[in-house]
Amino acid sequence: MDAIDFTPLLPLPLIAVLIALTLAGIGVALWRGLTGWWLRGLAALVLLAALAGPSLRREDRTPVANIAIVVVDDSASNRIDDRISQTGEAVAGLGQRLDRLAQGGRLEVRTVHVADRGNDGSMLLSALAEAAAELPADRIAGAILITDGQVHDADAVPGFPAPVQVLLTGHVEDWDRRVVVETAPAFAIVGEAVSLVLKVEDLGESPPADGVATLSISLDGTEPMTFDVPLNRSVTLPVTLNRGGVNVLQISTPGVAGELTDRNNEAIVSINGVRDRLRVLLVSGEPYPGERTWRNLLKSDSSVDLVHFTILRPPEKQDFVPVFELSLIAFPTQELFMEKVDQFDLIIFDRYKRRGILPNAYFDNIARYVRDGGALLIASGSDFAGAESLYRSPLRDILPVEPTARVMEEGFVPKVSEVGHRHPVTAGLEEHAPRPPAADGTPGWGRWFRMVDVNPTAGETVMQGPEDRPLLVLAREGEGRIAVLNSDQAWLWSRGYEGGGPQLELLRRLAHWLMKEPELEEEVLRGTGQDGGIAIERRTLSDSVPPVKATSPSGAESEVQLVETATGRWEGRIENAENGLWRLENGDQQAVAVVGPSSPREFADPVSTNAVLQPLANASGGSVRRVESGLPDVRLVREGRVAEGRAWIGLTDREAYQLRDIRRVDLAPGWLSLILAAGLAFLAWRVEGR
Template sequence: VPPAAGEAITSNNQRSFVLQVIRDKIRVLQVSGRPSWDERFLRQHLKENPNVDLISFFILRTPNDAPGASENELSLIPFPVDELFTTKLKSFDVVIFQNFDYRPYGMSQYLTNIRDAVREGLGFVMIGGEQSFAGGGYLGTAIDEILPVRLESGEFSETQVLPELTAAGRRHPVTDLTRGTGSNERLWQELPSWRSLNLTAGVGPGSTALVVDGRVRGGDGQPAPLVAVADVERGRAMALPSDSRWRWRFAMHRDGGAAERAYHRFWSNALHWLVRDPEHSRVRVLPDKRRFEVNELIDVTITVRGRDYQPVPSAHVRATLDQAGVGTRGVDDLSTGETGAARQRYQGLAAGAYRVSAAAQAGGESLGSGTGVFIVEPRSLELDRAAPRPDLLAAMAKIAGGRALRAESGAWSNLVLNDPDVVEIDRRRNIELWDNAWALVLGIMLLAAEWALRRRSGYL
C-alpha cells in the first residue's frame, strides 16, 4: 500500500507471503491400437479429470485394410504420425501407448524422437495387449531402451493374474491407493484380479518392480512384473504388461465402490509421478512453518528417498540458503540419519523471503533435489498488542472532537444520530417512443423497401 502523506508507520503497508504454484494442465497423448474396455475406461478417466488436457487416438483401421472406397470418401481421419511425433511431441507431458503396434504406420524413425523426449523430461507409459511390448515389435528399438522391463519374444496370454505389492511397491506413491487412510497392502489383495499378461524378461537395470504376480515367472526367473517404473535421465517411464485394469473400474458397485476409487487413484498417482509432481519428489525440503519472526529459530527438515522410496541413511546433502533480492546467504553440507532425514537450523536472519535448495547424493549417484520456502517477518508491536486499549481510543476520539464509549456502558441509547437525507420522487412522466410521426414514416419506409426487394427478386 503506498504510504500516505505524514504516515508515521509504513512497515505494515506491505506483507510477503508464500504462494504455491501448481501445474495448470497435464497434457496427455493416448494412442490405442484398438478399442477395448481398458482403453475406454482409461480415456474416460483422463477426460473427466479437470487437470488433464487429453489428445486421444484409437485405431479403427490400419493402412493394410481394404475399405473398398477412396480415401476422400472415408469419414475416419488418417493417423497424423509425422505431426504428433515431430513438431507436437514436446507439447505433451505424458505419452501413452496402449496395445499399439507402430509398424503398420512407418513409425520406426519416430521412436528415436520419443526416446530422446523421455530423456529430456517426457513421461512415457506402455500398456499391455496383443499388440504391445514384444508383440508390437518394440524389441531392439529405441523404445526398448527406455522401458522399465526387458523384452523378449514373450507371449500375450489371457490368464488370471494376481497383483501383489513388492517391498518397493508398499512405499511408492504410484501404488499408494489409500494415502494413509487404511491398509494399502490389504486393499491390493482385495481388488479384483487381472485376466491378461504380457510375459517379459523381468525388470531392466535401474528399474523397479512395484507389483508382481508371484505365481508366474518371467524370463529372468523372477516373479513377473505387472507394474514397473524407471527414471530415464530427466524423464520417467512406466510399464503395465496387462490390459485388464478395467476390471477395477467395472466393479464400481463392489465394496462400496472401493475398486473404482482405487482405479482412479492409481492413474492419478501415476500421472503425477510421471510429471515429477513436487509432492512425489524423492528429496523434500520441509520448513517447520511458512512464517517466522526475526530472531526466531528456524528449523528445516530435509528427507531423502531412494529409487524405491526407501529412506537413504548417510546420504550427502548440500543445502543452499538464498534470500530474495539479496542472493546466497549460506551453503551447508549435511548427512542424513537412519530415517533418511537431515535437519538444518537458521537463526538471526533478516526480514525477507528465503529459499532452501537441497541436492542429495549417495555412493556417487545423484538422488535428486528439492526446494522449500519460508518468510521472515519483522516483529510488529501492532500485532503483539492486538487487544483493545481504551485509553488510546479515548485520546484519539478527543483529538477528533468525538467521544469514546464502552459497549457495555449503556450510553449508546443516548446518542443523537443525524438522520440521512431522503429524496422522494413524486412525479413520473412516460414517453412512448413509437407514438410519433417519425416512427410511422420509418415503418412505411421499411415495408416499402421489403416490397421492392421481393418484387425485384421475383417473389411478387
C-alpha cells in the first residue's frame, strides 16, 4: 500500500508564515500587474514543498486471519436434561462450518470451555473477556456462545468489538419448581416459635396446576412437619427450636414430573438457638460458708433469673414455733414447687434436709419434673447420710446414689475419675488448677475435708474422693438430668484454701450440662461443612467407636473412620464432599452437616433464557437463537454490515494484516527543488525583462 508522508525541515508555524508571505507577494505582483508573477509563485511553491519534506511510503503487508472465540458452557445447569447432547451437536456442527472458513486462511478459532466455579455460578462472560484480552483487538471477528443463558456475570463484558452470537440450549417449554427462603433469622430463642417466610415457585412454561404444593420442614434430620402451601405465594410458617446451638432446618418440596431438576426443591437454613433467660430455683438449708458460692455463681450471669429459698433457723433451736410461721412473709412454696416448677431450667438443693417444710407431694412433683426434662442438682452435706436426708423423700426413685450413712471427715484432694477424663464436665479440669499436678499425679488444687459416702446406682462417677469413693455423680432420668455432689466444701476452692481450685469452672460446667447446653454433651456426633469437606467430631465415654456412616445428598453411602485426638474425642473428615445436606450416623447418634448451599447457584433458576445475553448481543450487532431451531450457517461480513440473517450468523472480516516492510522515496530532493526553483525564477526575470 502506498501513501504520502511529510517530514518538515522547519517548524510548521514557520512554514505557515512563509506560505502567508508567499501569498502576499503573489497578491502584490497581481496588483502591480507584473507579467511573471505566476512563475515567481511557482518557484516559491517549489521551495515550500521542499521544506515540507514529502516522501512516498510503500508498505509491504501480509493479510492475517480473523479470530473467532467460541465459548462452551460446561456448567451444571447446562448438563440438565438433553442440554449435554444439544451442546455436543452445536459444537460439532459449528466446528464444521468454521473449518470451511478456516481452510481459506481467513479465520482462526479459539475454543474456551467454562465450568461453574463453586457457588459463583457460570462465569461465561468473564471467560470471554479473559480470552479476548489475550488477542489483538483488530483481529477479533466475533464470539459464539453455546450456553443455556444462565450466566451470572452479566457485567463482565460491558461491550465487545465484534458481533456476539448466542446459541441457546434448552427448550422454549422448559419449566422448573423450586423452594425459596425469603426470610430466616440467624438466631432464635429456644422454646419459642420463629417465623420463616418461604415460597414454592414455578419457573418457565409450567403446566397448569391445582395451585397447592406440599412443603416439609425437618429439624436436625427428625421427622418432618408437612404443610400445604399455595404456589408462587409467600407464606409464613412457624418453627420451634428445642435445643441450643446450631439447628439445621431442611426445607423441601417433592419433585414433580416434567420439571428440569429437583436439586432446587430443597433449601437448608441454619439457625442458632439461644436461651432467653435461664430460671434457677436454689433451695438452701441452714446457713454455712458455702451458701453464697452458689448464689454468687448464679447471680454473676446476667442471663440467669434466680429464685433463692433459704432456711435461716438453726436446727438446734427448739421454740415450738410452727413451721408455717417461721418466715417474715409467706413464701409461695405451693406456687413454686407445684404450680410453676416446670418453668425452671434448674433446681438446686444446697445442703438441704427434710424438716417438714416441703411435703412429699412437692418432692413427687420435682421427681416428675426431672423425668419430663428438668434438671436437679444436690450439693449434699453430712445430713444427706442421716434420717432427714433427701434420699428418704420421693426423690429416692430418681437419685443415682444411695448413702451408706457414713460421713468421711478427713483431708483429701478431689480427683477426676477415668470416666471423668472423658466427660466434658470434668475433662481437662486440671488445666484450670492454680498449680501443676504433683509428681504422683495429684491435681494441683487444695483439699476438701468432708464427704458423704454413697454407693452409685446409676450414671457416671466423674470425680472421686478418699478411697476412690464417688464425689460427683452425673445421671440421666427420663428426659431430665441429675447431679449429686457428695460434699459441701467446694467453697474452700473459692476461698483460696491451699491455693484454691477451679470451683467456678466446675460449677459452671455442671450447671450448663444439667441445662443441656450442646457443648457439654458427653454423647454427641457433630458434622461441620469446612473447606469443601465435612469435619466430623464424636464425643463419647466409650474407649472405642465404630465408623461413621455418611449419606450424601444424592443418596450415596460411605463409611468414615475416626481417630481419637483427645481423651473421649474422636475426629474424621470427608474430603471434596458433595454440596447439600449430609446425614451422619454412629451407633445411636445422628447428625446432619451442610456443605455449601443445598441448592447451588447453578440450580437456583435452571430454565433456559435469553434475558441475560440479549442486551450484549444487540449492542454488538449479534443475535440469540435456539439450538433446537437448527444450527445457522456462518459467514464473514464486512465491518459495519449486518451480522445475522434468517438462517445464518455473521463474523466481521476485520481485514487485518501484518506489516512486513516499509520503504520511503523522497518526492522532492533538495538539489532538484533548488534547480527547479532557480529555473522558474530565471524565466520570470526574462519575461519581466521583455
